[in-house]
Amino acid sequence: MTTTTITHAPGETRDRRPNAVREGWLIAGRDVLHWVREPWGLIFGLAFNVMLLLMFGFLFGGAIDVPGGGDYIAFLLPGMFALTMLFGLESTMTAMAEDAKRGITDRFRSLPLSSASVALGRAIADLASSALSLGVLMLGGLLIGWRPTTGPAEIVLAVVLLLWLRFALLWLGIYLGLSFRGAGATTAVQVLVWPIGFLSTVFVSAETMPGWLGTVAEWNPVSATATATRELFGNPTGATSGWLAENAVLAASVWPLVITLVFLPLAAAAYRGLRR
Template sequence: MSMSAYDGTAMMGRQLRRVRNNPGLLVLTQTMPITMLLFFGYVFGSALAMPGEQYRSYLVPGLLVATAANGIMTGMFQAAQDVHRGVTERLRTLPISRAAVPLGQSVADVVVSGAGLVPFLLVGLAVGWRVEGSALQGVAAMGLLLLFRFATTWVGIFLGLLSRNEEAAGQLGGATFILPLLSNAYIPTEGLPGWLRTLAEWNPISAVTTALRDLFGNAPVPEGGAWPVAHPIAGSLLWCAVLLAVFAPLAVRRYGRGEG
């Protein structure tokens, strides 16, 4: 194992121990999507044209992607917390790769997120959601979901290193809850006004949500949408590549510089 890979693995272990020592936050982040599924699925489902069970099948992929997008919030808060408490400065004094710390944080976040999918998916099955596609398509959907989580975590890490303050990161992270609302995660975009529909369909969450619905066999790809939604798998992969290409180098550079 190369030194940089060893450094990244060590930092991932540190991050996993950090999560284990804060079980309350873990429980909160894992139960919130389940609460939203039950609330939206039974309240909104009765108000929309879709029958309740059909809407819950439509909603599950959207909530999965909305939860993955929360990688921005968790990445931001944890990075800002380390900077604010002086942990980042101490880590910078160690003879390790400057990419090891943010990489370890992002990989650990994906591991924790992947484990957290299990209870949510079980509740989804209990309320009527099913994987209508093939097993291979289902595996591809989960892989795409975790890739999106990985990409959004890098966005959060960079913003957390930039903010350098727990309170500011918490407030800014809370604002990320609006991102799924400006997408097709909860409702179809076909009935939205033209400009708002365009904004929603160019939201990365919409592309990934559409890709998951297609791969799971829960809903067909809508016609007449923007390119990322009309070609959701390609659009999702492109969005993930863009986010990683932009924010991973920025986060590593910001960590290495250590500037306020």
């Protein structure tokens, strides 16, 4: 009987076990390169948000009063930041659905990759894209007169809460993209996103709405983030009384956690359930 000795070449990696973090970064790089080659979706999405900002800020803003007083532009900008995080849901869902429909996700599944790496890569790439969009929108706000009036710690916390909401909505988008890949899936998500975005305190205070509608708007996760960031930026909140006026930062912290705890496991189950 002979014994075979296996030697490894210098520099050869011996541990080939899946590493979700490393593989997620590699897949995120692939998604970023796709945007570099075809940037129009990202550009048009950002242009649409800027258009909404200009339309509501200058076309309708003169007719809207902020409860408690304050400039409407200062009230609107943090709401637009939160709305941008919500609108990113559609791009996440569409990208995941396209990859699954074209068989790219199945190719990833055939490789010795961690089951979490594909979703993690999408999450990293989309979060980076949203951070870029948020930075551009904040710069645009500064150019039209918006100013945060608090210190650096509060401003950083406001940005963290905005990206925290986007992180939570990523898992909802990934779940929807893996679960619904038909021709009408994107339309269905738009039908979902627009009422959630507008039935909130993004554009007007809940105190200007009928009682029951204002209550619904106050319990919207987007409203929580919008109100919390207004408070942290030192801008008018439009909330002079009620639970949200006193606990906006808490609500903006808890809502994304709840969404993540619900949809992250659902997204993982949807990925495992894809046909090979």
